[in-house]
Amino acid sequence: MRPVLYVLSFLALIALGFWAYRENYATQAALKEMAGLQRQIVGLREALSVQRAEWAYLNRPDRLRELATVNFDRLGLLPMEPGQFGTAAQVAYPRQTLPEIDMPVDIQAPEPIEEGL
Template identity: 60%
Template sequence: MRSLFLVMTALAVMGLAFWAYRENYRTQAELAAVRDLQREIGTLKESLGVLNAEWAYLNRPDRLRELADISFPRLGLLPLEPRQFGGVAQIGYPDFDLNAISAPVDTIALGETTP
């Protein structure tokens, strides 16, 4: 009986050692995947910063005005001015015709009886 207990204990220790070995390598693989993702995120953030800088460079007001002047004969683009915008009071809203209540409606709460 004692030898059976020793054999079972040895098998349990070997099984736990095998499990710990596999978990160690699985953890290392996941850590490597996280490092790769962090590296990719850093690269994408850097390229996003470059794209934002290029967008700001291309949207300079003087450059856009020059492009509008060059393209005026073809497109008829004019610069925006404050007088081109209207006020809220100038918006024409449709008139709503609300019908007057001609016949009252009797309401009864749940559980009440009519008199």
């Protein structure tokens, strides 16, 4: 009976060793994949910061003013003036309709409580 127990224990030990070996390599692969994703995230963040800097550079007010001046005839832009805007009285606000009261409730003030009773 003991030799069978020894053989089963040895086989279980080999199976656990094989399982631990596989898990170790699976963990290492997952860590490598995570490191690659983190490097990719860093690269994308750097690219985004470069694009934001380019956007800020291209949208400088003096550059846009110069472009508008150079392309004035083709764009047909005119300077903004206060007379181009309407007044607040010209805004058509929607009328608010009050909801109908279906079941009115009579609310009365509570009677005062007398102290000292």
